[in-house]
Amino acid sequence: MKYYKHLFSAIKIGNTIDMLPFNQIGQGGSVMNMTALMAKLDELNVKFIFESKMENVEEDGIVISGKNNVKRKIPCDTIVLALGLRPDTDLGEELQDKLTCEVVCIGDCAVSQGTLKNAVSMAHCAAYNIL
Structure with a gap:
């Protein structure tokens, strides 16, 4: 637990962008873990942008598009990628x-x-x- 406290205190997360809608986040995972994680992210004032994807990385930020394919730029100085997969049968x-x-x-x-x-x-x- 000390590791996570250090990790959360050492980083500043501004926005989290996810292609999934809110009600699909964490499916298949532990409800208790997801509840604790979401509470911690809320405490750190992390903003979520759902049903959106990153389109481009620019010098001073990223360009994302939402479900209506409307693009907007979000300024940032650090990008951390956690890439998911879509099933391919x-x-x-x-x-x-x-x-x-x-x-x-x-x-x-x-x-x-x-x-x-x-x-x-x-x-x-x-x-x-x-x-």
Whole structure:
């Protein structure tokens, strides 16, 4: 816990931009952890901008676009990226069409906002069903 206190006191976070809507943030994670994290970020006056994505990095800030593709510039001097993934089942579907066996997609290629725990669970279930 001391590490997190030091980390939070050493950094200044102004804006957090996320492509997801608010009600999808932290899905699949611990409710208790998300509640504590959101409370701490609120205490640090972190502003969230949901349903937006970063379009460009410029000398004095970033350009983001919202859900209506309206672009705006946010001044900043530091950018920290935490990139998510969107599920991509194309290869699995292509293999399913070509092969006579069942193809199972697991992890981030099958679900958005996957967690290691969920990926391992999906793999376990797939292996169990094979046996």
